[in-house]
């Protein structure tokens with residue numbers, strides 16, 4: 001079965017940056033299961049996997065425009081430290097509550113009672129070098145299509 005819209009796809013992947021440094025990998029762990037065509041993975045990788053089949057190996061260089069976007073200087077904020085947990089220092093990750101739920105942000109500087117945090121996605125502005133092995137392709141269930149993600153086997157478990 002080929003990868004396309006409404007397919008539940010199981011892959012093993014390794015992600016490296018421009019210098020060849022490994023950023024993320026499913027090797028040695030559970031494979032990633034995602035619903036194709038629903039934005040579960042970055043657009044550039046979805047494009048590269050379109051039409052592929054189990055056993056295929058795919059390499060793709062995904063630009064920021066088709067990955068996690070460009071870094072945006074407007075995504076730096078000065079926030080009061082008292083609203084953060086623990087001892088806040090430059091270089092540490094903090095969890096912030098937003099209208100869209102909790103997000104991780106990097107503290108770039110601390111000035112008195114305020115900390116400067118970078119709200120850009122950690123992979124924003126980077127070209128992403130993926131090596132992917134397609135493990136399994138199946139039809140998504142009606143419930144998965146309704147939810148826009150895969151259930152079980154590495155998918156979401158929120159029911």
Ligand SMILES: [Zn+2]
Nearest residue numbers: 147149151156
């Ligand atoms: Zn669901």
